[in-house]
Amino acid sequence: MGSRPGGRTMRTDALAGLRVIELGAFWAGPYCARMLADLGAEVIKVEAVRRPDMVRFGLYPDADPGEVPWERGAHYQKFSRNKKSCVIDISQPRGHELFLRLLAISDVFLENNTPRVRLNLGLDDDTVRKANPKLITLSMPGFGLDGPYRDYLAYGITIEGFVGLTSVTGYPDDPEPIRSAVPYGDPVAGMYGVIAILAALRRVRAGGDPGFIELAQNETLATLMPDIFLQAQATGVSPTPTGNQTPDVALQQAFVASDGEWVAITVPEPAGLPALASVVGGPAANVDELRAATAAWCAARPAAVAADALQGAGIGAAPVLSPRQLMEHEQVNAMGIYEPVSHPLYRDFRYSRMPLRFPGAHTEGDRHAPLFGEHNDYVFRDLLGLTEPEIAELHALNITSTQPELL
Numbered sequence: 001m002g003s004r005p006g007g008r009t010m011r012t013d014a015l016a017g018l019r020v021i022e023l024g025a026f027w028a029g030p031y032c033a034r035m036l037a038d039l040g041a042e043v044i045k046v047e048a049v050r051r052p053d054m055v056r057f058g059l060y061p062d063a064d065p066g067e068v069p070w071e072r073g074a075h076y077q078k079f080s081r082n083k084k085s086c087v088i089d090i091s092q093p094r095g096h097e098l099f100l101r102l103l104a105i106s107d108v109f110l111e112n113n114t115p116r117v118r119l120n121l122g123l124d125d126d127t128v129r130k131a132n133p134k135l136i137t138l139s140m141p142g143f144g145l146d147g148p149y150r151d152y153l154a155y156g157i158t159i160e161g162f163v164g165l166t167s168v169t170g171y172p173d174d175p176e177p178i179r180s181a182v183p184y185g186d187p188v189a190g191m192y193g194v195i196a197i198l199a200a201l202r203r204v205r206a207g208g209d210p211g212f213i214e215l216a217q218n219e220t221l222a223t224l225m226p227d228i229f230l231q232a233q234a235t236g237v238s239p240t241p242t243g244n245q246t247p248d249v250a251l252q253q254a255f256v257a258s259d260g261e262w263v264a265i266t267v268p269e270p271a272g273l274p275a276l277a278s279v280v281g282g283p284a285a286n287v288d289e290l291r292a293a294t295a296a297w298c299a300a301r302p303a304a305v306a307a308d309a310l311q312g313a314g315i316g317a318a319p320v321l322s323p324r325q326l327m328e329h330e331q332v333n334a335m336g337i338y339e340p341v342s343h344p345l346y347r348d349f350r351y352s353r354m355p356l357r358f359p360g361a362h363t364e365g366d367r368h369a370p371l372f373g374e375h376n377d378y379v380f381r382d383l384l385g386l387t388e389p390e391i392a393e394l395h396a397l398n399i400t401s402t403q404p405e406l407l
Helices: 028-038 074-079 093-104 115-120 125-131 156-163 185-205 217-222 226-235 270-280 287-299 303-312 323-328 330-335 376-383 388-396
Strands: 019-023 042-047 084-087 108-111 136-139 212-214 251-256 262-267 316-320 338-341 349-352
Touching (some): 019 028, 028 042, 028 074, 042 093, 074 349, 093 125, 093 376, 136 185, 156 185, 185 212, 185 217, 251 287, 262 303, 270 287, 287 303, 303 316, 323 330, 376 388
Parallel strands (some): 019 042, 108 136, 136 212
Antiparallel strands (some): 251 262, 262 316
């Protein structure tokens, strides 16, 4: 399969030949690794019999966990596509040995655990470097490797709260901090991780030392909010929630339309207000009156019609779509953003593609997120050279399995 006419590419071979070992969980680390897999790297996701990635569970298709719930979690399916799965209990001596042997024949090792987890597993910097001096190691702890918070657990709302994002979300008359609908700290850290690994690859291929990369999730999210930090420094007063309106935008709001849907409108500069006034019939000189006129105008027509008319007048506007509406929208279908990915245990579901175009590059369809331990034999036999009796012994010792042991 190749690129759709006018559409986006599927999985590409840009990073073919690169082997990545992922010891990740939840979102940040797995998302980083998945983007590398989308770009053609061989990504081997390592889990333990008693420590599966917990996003394998929950958000089930049709709200049905089925007989093997660990293979049906939507979050896992989305962020582990194009990977291989190997189950190794690194806490056992034999598992630890095999994991280091796997690192020895790999190019990248990434993990997003708290520092104590990696150290408790015997994967300190010296041990990893001894296993493979040329290995690029990326550690993605929530709060960094030093300081009093280094071992704090990091989840979406905790990271957002810590860096100040939730202090400016919501509305002025509601004192409760409101989380973002998407925990941005995770994907932002994942994308920074890809940048870091690609930079390290360039350095290694130029003969440099791969080094050890620390990427703290709280730090990555903080880099995306320069305006609120600069305002706090310049004025001595921290910004507060403003709803949809922002101080440096002439008018910005969502308005309800006649069909019950919403239209999001942004007029960035005061110079754009006359154009909006010419469409909705309000006074350009009075923003409050123009806002009221815009509300009445939107309420008299469907959201899509209103957005088209405003765009025709050079005004930034778009209908506010639900996820279902987005996936069925003509623009999204024209771009080929969502395509079905087959799965051996349930029906096909559509997932978004890597949002990059590589004209002329070899591409192929996405693979489903791997089943638990689906590639055990490939790793143990083909990569590490174990015999069938040795692999059977790993199963007997509970070092590996094709089914998690849920405590």
